[in-house]
Structure formats: structure tokens, C-alpha cells
Amino acid sequence: MFTPNMTGHETDAMNDDSVLLRMLGTHPVDNHVMTGNPDREPDEPSEISTNRESLIPTAGLDGVPAALRVEVEASTTPMSESAPRGGKKPTPPTAAQLIQLVSKQYRFVKDTLNGGLYAVRDGVATRIREKAFGARMSRMAMEAFGAPADRQTKNAVVDYFEDVAGDAIEDVHMRVAEASDGSVWIDNIGPEGLQVRITGEGYKLHKPGEVKEAPLFHRPAYMKPLPVPENGGHPGMLWQVVNVSDLGQQGLAIAWLVYSLITETRSFPICLLEAENGSAKTTASRIMLDLIDPSSIAASGLPGGTRDLAVMSGNVHVLRFDNISTMTYDWQDKFCRISTGDAFTTRELYSDRDLTVFTIKCPVIMTTISTWDTRPDFGQRVLKITLPRIEAERRLRESEVEDRWNEVRGRVFGALLDLAVRVKQIVGTVDSGARYTPDLPRMADFGMVLAAIDEIYPQCHCMDAYRAQQLQLVHDEAEEEPLLVAMENALCFDRGTWTGTSRELLNALEFQLEQAKARTWKSAPVSPRDVTRVLDRYAQVLRAKGWTIEHSLGTGNDSGSRVWTIKRPGE
Known part of the structure; x- marks a missing residue:
């Protein structure tokens, strides 16, 4: 928010x-x-x-x-x-x-x-x-x-x-508020602008101001109301209009929707819808947003700068972007900070001294044809949903999609609220110490929701699907980095554990780095500082592939230098 x-x-x-x-x-x-x-x-x-x-x-x-x-x-x-x-x-x-x-x-x-x-x-x-x-x-x-x-x-x-x-x-909230008693409030539902309170026992609709202890909500002019929840629905009804066919991918999408509905202050995974042209990515994004944060602000390209991004985040609960063909490292770093919380400070308009502070922490959804080159930090925050190609005989007109969606919209939203109640029940027992969920991923709070969804729908295997895509991202990143490619082929690691400074590693990999230049479009490191920077950024990637990589400060002739201890997998 x-x-x-x-x-x-x-x-x-x-x-x-x-x-x-x-x-x-x-x-x-x-x-x-x-x-x-x-x-x-x-x-x-x-x-x-x-x-x-x-x-x-x-x-x-x-x-x-x-x-x-x-x-x-x-x-x-x-x-x-x-x-x-x-x-x-x-x-x-x-x-x-x-x-x-x-x-x-x-x-x-x-x-x-x-x-x-x-x-x-x-x-x-x-x-x-x-x-x-x-x-x-x-x-x-x-x-x-x-x-x-x-x-x-x-x-x-x-x-x-x-x-x-x-x-x-x-505290002033927007769309979602986590109350001190553990309940979650969702604002602006239906034409009357109702609010829903979710606990582990159920959910209930209230009029604004009806409950004295209700959180205070801000409603931007662009905010649209959520659908009125109806009974008799199931989350699976969503796939009548959203083109996701794989069961694991469906579970990941549902988990992200539920997490976005019950989370305000914790880190958010970045939902990335990936598919080739004509796979209804934009339609899928719009319908998913219709269940968590409908707005008259449509998904678009990346904004002009940080200030524009901050202003946009002040008018929506979920940032939305469409058809992002590439993303610079600078923008990837921005979205990493948004995922965990970022503050942007600038001069107040018409003032020489006063400051305006924009605080951004919210869910993000974006669509792309193909995932661009990503840094490990960004990749570990991404939740990728892959949409299949739509055959010509299966295509629907926009009016048909809208008719189908309007028919099930309220029931799907009601089913999501029911699922959110069950997720809060399960997560609540973990928080109380009654049960333990081991080996959580980096986005640990989202991992708790994945584990809860797996308990409710065991056939989805959400956690396995999430770990598999994270592991694939690790391998994709390693194959694009020249230093890591050179390390895979270096003979110096065949003799067990290797120890040395960044300069010594650069010299030991000189021949392999020349070969790696032909296999990847990235520039190879040319200085000890480049080596240190790459190893710091990709240390987690190497460990995920089975490498042992540690460092310490050198002494004597190596005083002030980084000394690395590296061991190849299986050695």
C-alpha cells in the first residue's frame, strides 16, 4: 500500500x-x-x-x-x-x-x-x-x-x-488490512461498498462504519468494487475463462490470488503470466485482477520512472503491467524492492524544502511472451504461470468470455473467500505451534499458503511446482553467466576443494572464460572486482546446483582481499 x-x-x-x-x-x-x-x-x-x-x-x-x-x-x-x-x-x-x-x-x-x-x-x-x-x-x-x-x-x-x-x-489501508486480532478485512465489495472480515472461523460482510474496530480504508477514485460473494462456487470455475490447463499451474495461480487477498504487510511474489502470442494472457490478467483489485486503471507498459510507479501504487492495491518484452536490471531491482517494501523520497511540488515520501509494498502481476534475462534476486521472487497455446477451434469472442465470466464471477469470489478462511485456519495452527512446515522457500509466507493449498487440494502439488520452477530459473541463470560456465569446465576444481582470491580465480579460469564468451551473450569478468561481484550475486545459484562456495577475509599477502573456498558438486 x-x-x-x-x-x-x-x-x-x-x-x-x-x-x-x-x-x-x-x-x-x-x-x-x-x-x-x-x-x-x-x-x-x-x-x-x-x-x-x-x-x-x-x-x-x-x-x-x-x-x-x-x-x-x-x-x-x-x-x-x-x-x-x-x-x-x-x-x-x-x-x-x-x-x-x-x-x-x-x-x-x-x-x-x-x-x-x-x-x-x-x-x-x-x-x-x-x-x-x-x-x-x-x-x-x-x-x-x-x-x-x-x-x-x-x-x-x-x-x-x-x-x-x-x-x-x-493506520490507513487500501483494499486489504490485517487487523491486530489476526483477522483480515477486504474493502469495497458490491455496489454498496461493503467490507468483509475474514477469520479462521468464516467470513462476514459489514457496512462501512458498522464495526467500531474495523480498519480505516482509503478508496482512490479509480478503485472499482469487488463482486458480491455468492455460494455454490468452486475455484476451478475460474478456468472456464482463464487459459491455464496444468493442475500445478492452476494451484499456483489460486495460491497467489488467495495470498493477495489476505496479505498486507508481508513480502509478495511477482506473478508473471508467460505465453506466446494469442494465448489470452491479457484476458487472464484482467480476470484475475477482477477477483482481487478491479480498477479503471488498465494494465500497461512500465511507467516512465520511479515517481510514476509510486503514484500508480497509490491508486491500486495490485500493480499491473502488460506485454513486457524486456526489463533492465535497474527495473528488476525496483520490483525486488516493491516485493519486500520500498520508500521513494522526492521534493514536494511547489516547495524548496518539504519532502514527499512514497511507500510501496504491494502485489504485482505482469504478462510477457518470453522471460527476459533475470538476475537471481528477481527470479527468486517470481511466480511464473505458463499459459498454453489456444487452438483456433477453441477461441472465444470477447463478448462470450465476458458472458461466461459474469455468470460465475460472484461464485468464484465466494469460493476464494471460503478458501481464504481454510488457509487462515491451517496457517493459524502453524503460527500457534500446533504444526510445523519445514523447508520453506525464500518467500516463506507465500510458501505457507502453498503448503496450506496442498493440504486442501493434495492433487495440485503447489509446493513441488513452485520449487521446480525456481530450480529451472537457477539453471537458466547459470547457463547465461560466463563465469559460471567457465567454472563448470575448469580443471582446477577437479582436485577437490579450491582456495584462492578473486584475482587467482580470474587467472585460473582465463582459458575457460575465452571459451565461455562464445556460448553466452553476456560479457565475461575482466577484473578481480568483477569476479567478486558475480560470485556474490550467484552464490545462492551455485549452492542450489550443489556447489560449495564460501569466503573469508585474507591475511598476510592477501590481507584485505576476499578468499574463496570452492568445491564442485560430488567432489
Whole structure:
């Protein structure tokens, strides 16, 4: 999930009454405040009584200068008195009047993670700098005053609440929240925007704000509701519209969907749908997203940079990318950080000092025709789902796919929630110590879900399928790296354990490296530092293939150098 950190404006302005009065739409004129219609003549009696008790909550004015407090209270007109009378043209609200109106309907909290300010109503939080909140203020002004608030007034209101925001801090979630009691909440279900709470005993739908202890959710403007869960379904119904035929691959896809529905704070595997042209990869990705994070933001190519990626992650629970033909090492490193959690800091717009912090940690799904050259770190985070070729006689029109999907959508989602309940039951017994799952993969939390799915559907062999594809990735990576190819053919390892520095290894493999250049497109190492870098990156790959590889700091003539101890498999 993602939350921007809005650090606000310079606090020196809080001590300048005239600046704040202008911000709130009030002006000191001849020692009195002109309110209501700014076109009224100075000697015309004001429609607002300065003796009226302010309707702005007292807490909302904490820290505001006394003189300004009087101005705000004096310029606050109840809605009934601001309504047009006798055919008089409606008067747009001042900032102070809009502040009073907003304060009655919203409370304001800061996100625990990054301190972003949110307006909360009916259990749903909205970032106050979002266009959606500005649109709500316009509707409120129309209903109360008969005239919309202009942009300057709305900006002044937002500035005001940022400046006087209190110390109310809460966790703000998007789509999925893991509660402290072990339950999981999923937000925005069906046209009513319901929420579902999942425990090891079952799941139940609630209206937003119905449960006092429910987590606080943020709903971006692009978010679409999940389907209403229906009974009588089975996860296997998904394959009526998603082109995955292998039983092990089906189990991996279901495990990823369930994991994405019940996980918020742990590491996420990157789901990679791989197939040749015409295998319905894009359709499969869209339908899978429809079960965990439907959005009007469609899958596309990689964004222009890290900031664009961070902004995208603030509007979806699952990042989605389509037809990625290649990926640089830099982008692979970015996705590795997203998988385990990353923070991106940049200068706040229109500010020289303030910073905005984007925190990204979420599931990722992408499609490709063929897997590009991958680094070991990225490959160990990938969950590859291979789609078979679709024969001409089996092809369906898009309308047929949509009809089939709409028919089973609610039942498949209900079946996923039922499966999530059973997975939480099994994982809960492991967490309590009642059972133990040995030999977990690197993505250990996802491995727990794979083990649970295997217990529920033993015929899927999810864990075996996952380990097999990880092992295949290891072999593919080893065959592309010149240093590893040279080590496979080096005679120096035939005499048992070899010990030496990176420079000595480079010299010992000189002949084999020349031969390896013809077998792979990658550049061979040319310096001891290159050797050290490659061995550090591929040490786990070598160990997975049975090699013994360790290192220590040298002494004497080798002081400060890396000394390697290497042994070929079976020696």
C-alpha cells in the first residue's frame, strides 16, 4: 500500500494574522469583519450575528490565534441563513463558512505510516488533496448555500485543515488490512461498498462504519468494487475463462490470488503470466485482477520512472503491467524492492524544502511472451504461470468470455473467500505451534499458503511446482553467466576443494572464460572486482546446483582481499 507524506506549509504563516485571515476569506476592514456578500456596501447591515455561537468544533481551532478564532466564528453562517431569499442570487460560501460545514461532517486523521492527512466519514478516508475531496466540498456548498465554492476557497480550506490538524493518528489501508486480532478485512465489495472480515472461523460482510474496530480504508477514485460473494462456487470455475490447463499451474495461480487477498504487510511474489502470442494472457490478467483489485486503471507498459510507479501504487492495491518484452536490471531491482517494501523520497511540488515520501509494498502481476534475462534476486521472487497455446477451434469472442465470466464471477469470489478462511485456519495452527512446515522457500509466507493449498487440494502439488520452477530459473541463470560456465569446465576444481582470491580465480579460469564468451551473450569478468561481484550475486545459484562456495577475509599477502573456498558438486 502507499500513502503520501504531506509535510504542509511553513509554520511561520500561523503567526501572521493578516495572512491567515486572507486564507480564510475574511478581511479586516475598519476594525470589523465583512462577511456574507463581499459586494455589500459598508453601511449595509450584516446578515451574520457576531454573537452567534460558532458551530466549528473547538478542537478544530486549537492553536489558531485568538483574533483569528473570533473572525472564523463571526463569519460562520448557519446553512438556513445562507439560503437565497426573495429571488436574491445565491452567494458562494466563504472559506470560513465551508470550514464550518466540512468540520460537521468529517474528522481528520494522519496516516501512521507517512503522516498524510485524510478526511474520514462513514469509515472511509479520503486524502484531502485528492480531487474527489474537492468535488465533495463543491457538492456540500451547493446543497447548503445554493452556489459552488470556487477553487481558491477550497484550496484555502484544505490549507487550513493541514495547518491546524491535531495529533489524531491512525493506520490507513487500501483494499486489504490485517487487523491486530489476526483477522483480515477486504474493502469495497458490491455496489454498496461493503467490507468483509475474514477469520479462521468464516467470513462476514459489514457496512462501512458498522464495526467500531474495523480498519480505516482509503478508496482512490479509480478503485472499482469487488463482486458480491455468492455460494455454490468452486475455484476451478475460474478456468472456464482463464487459459491455464496444468493442475500445478492452476494451484499456483489460486495460491497467489488467495495470498493477495489476505496479505498486507508481508513480502509478495511477482506473478508473471508467460505465453506466446494469442494465448489470452491479457484476458487472464484482467480476470484475475477482477477477483482481487478491479480498477479503471488498465494494465500497461512500465511507467516512465520511479515517481510514476509510486503514484500508480497509490491508486491500486495490485500493480499491473502488460506485454513486457524486456526489463533492465535497474527495473528488476525496483520490483525486488516493491516485493519486500520500498520508500521513494522526492521534493514536494511547489516547495524548496518539504519532502514527499512514497511507500510501496504491494502485489504485482505482469504478462510477457518470453522471460527476459533475470538476475537471481528477481527470479527468486517470481511466480511464473505458463499459459498454453489456444487452438483456433477453441477461441472465444470477447463478448462470450465476458458472458461466461459474469455468470460465475460472484461464485468464484465466494469460493476464494471460503478458501481464504481454510488457509487462515491451517496457517493459524502453524503460527500457534500446533504444526510445523519445514523447508520453506525464500518467500516463506507465500510458501505457507502453498503448503496450506496442498493440504486442501493434495492433487495440485503447489509446493513441488513452485520449487521446480525456481530450480529451472537457477539453471537458466547459470547457463547465461560466463563465469559460471567457465567454472563448470575448469580443471582446477577437479582436485577437490579450491582456495584462492578473486584475482587467482580470474587467472585460473582465463582459458575457460575465452571459451565461455562464445556460448553466452553476456560479457565475461575482466577484473578481480568483477569476479567478486558475480560470485556474490550467484552464490545462492551455485549452492542450489550443489556447489560449495564460501569466503573469508585474507591475511598476510592477501590481507584485505576476499578468499574463496570452492568445491564442485560430488567432489
